[in-house]
Amino acid sequence: xxTPSQSKKLPVNPSFEHLQKQAKRRAKQSPxxxxxxxxxxxxxxxGCKTWAELKQRVETMSRRHDLTPxxxxxxxxxxxxxxxxxxxxxxxxxxxxxxxxxxxxLAHALWYGDDATWxxxxxxxxxxxxxxxxxxxxxxxGGYGPIVFGTGECLRPLSLEYLIAAGANVxxxxxxxxxxLQCPLSHxxxxxxxxxxxxxxxxxxxxxxxxxxxxxxxxLPMLAIHRGDARQLGELLDREPSLVTQTFPTMPFxxxxxxxxxxxxxxxxxxxxxxxxxLLRCGANINATAEVxxxxxxxxxxxxxxxxxxxxxxxxxxxxxxxxxxLIDLAVRATFRRFGVAPVTPVTxxxxxxxxxxxxxxxxxxxITEERAILQGLAAKQK
Numbered sequence: 001x002x003t004p005s006q007s008k009k010l011p012v013n014p015s016f017e018h019l020q021k022q023a024k025r026r027a028k029q030s031p032x033x034x035x036x037x038x039x040x041x042x043x044x045x046x047g048c049k050t051w052a053e054l055k056q057r058v059e060t061m062s063r064r065h066d067l068t069p070x071x072x073x074x075x076x077x078x079x080x081x082x083x084x085x086x087x088x089x090x091x092x093x094x095x096x097x098x099x100x101x102x103x104x105x106l107a108h109a110l111w112y113g114d115d116a117t118w119x120x121x122x123x124x125x126x127x128x129x130x131x132x133x134x135x136x137x138x139x140x141x142g143g144y145g146p147i148v149f150g151t152g153e154c155l156r157p158l159s160l161e162y163l164i165a166a167g168a169n170v171x172x173x174x175x176x177x178x179x180x181l182q183c184p185l186s187h188x189x190x191x192x193x194x195x196x197x198x199x200x201x202x203x204x205x206x207x208x209x210x211x212x213x214x215x216x217x218x219x220l221p222m223l224a225i226h227r228g229d230a231r232q233l234g235e236l237l238d239r240e241p242s243l244v245t246q247t248f249p250t251m252p253f254x255x256x257x258x259x260x261x262x263x264x265x266x267x268x269x270x271x272x273x274x275x276x277x278x279l280l281r282c283g284a285n286i287n288a289t290a291e292v293x294x295x296x297x298x299x300x301x302x303x304x305x306x307x308x309x310x311x312x313x314x315x316x317x318x319x320x321x322x323x324x325x326x327l328i329d330l331a332v333r334a335t336f337r338r339f340g341v342a343p344v345t346p347v348t349x350x351x352x353x354x355x356x357x358x359x360x361x362x363x364x365x366x367x368i369t370e371e372r373a374i375l376q377g378l379a380a381k382q383k
Contacts, residue, residue: 080105103137110159135166143178152187171211195312260291299334307356
């Protein structure tokens with residue numbers, strides 16, 4: 001019997017019309033097989049018992065393609081998202097659900113929570129697998145890609161290990177998603193989270209140990225920074241000293257766009273303090289500016305430590321102030337793109353922090369006020 005993990009995967013954006021045409025083509029190629037037989041065979045290939053079940057799954061995935069947090073989830077994935085094992089167990093016993101519901105519920109069980117709640121969420125994930133959830137399945141039809149992508153975006157190394165043990169493939173090259181070409185490693189490197197470097201390092205090591213694909217745009221020095229491997233970064237710089245001053249037009253994955261920046265910009269963006277120290281010892285210029293590309297850029301590394309997503313880089317700003325405070329040029333102006341924020345007119349680091357302090361989030365205003373105090377202190381010392 002074909003199990004969900006052994007069956008073919010539906011496309012990211014499945015079309016029942018396309019499947020109907022495919023079935024008719026197969027029937028024409030095999031005149032001895034009635035169309036209904038071919039349809040039944042195709043349904044089984046996709047893990048469904050009947051052609052009608054396959055049609056229902058495709059229509060359900062299409063109907064629920066927009067899976068943003070403000071949308072209402074179906075009862076099963078909604079309960080899985082909050083780790084409600086009792087409700088999930090009841091729904092699996094008593095309610096109707098689709099393969100899409102199972103796969104989305106598995107994703108929610110694995111993406112959310114933390115290490116403290118992991119034992120309970122693992123029980124929840126086991127239950128969903130027992131009922132047919134596919135560890136290699138897609139997260140809906142909205143172009144989000146496989147479930148494993150979310151474990152990288154949310155930095156869940158335990159969940160990654162779980163999916164691998166359950167049979168998920170993590171070595172595939174980039175596939176097309178609503179966010180462009182993506183692979184498991186690119187989601188981990190592109191996470192919007194800052195400050196959870198230990199989880200990120202562990203995630204990357206697990207992924208690479210299982211053949212995770214490295215995108216061409218991620219050079220070995222960049223990967224060393226993402227892994228927090230200061231020793232390897234130093235060895236690479238010893239072999240090629242010019243890397244310290246080189247700018248990279250295609251450097252990816254910054255919450256503040258890194259294109260045209262230096263390795264130091266990247267190390268500060270990702271809060272890798274040991275790598276920052278290696279770069280500075282090797283001659284990196286704290287005031288090196290990113291290239292201006294299409295009118296955007298010109299920022300120095302310190303900008304990447306200010307008002308980062310979820311304010312996870314405060315420690316990096318403190319570290320920079322301690323290591324290079326008197327050298328940081330606070331008069332430089334830059335126009336840059338931040339994730340989800342339109343470019344602003346050219347600003348200095350202090351002006352940038354002042355703008356960010358206008359946030360509606362009280363806790364965020366407190367953190368950015370601390371950042372401004374550090375920058376103002378540096379400015380006072382430089383007078």
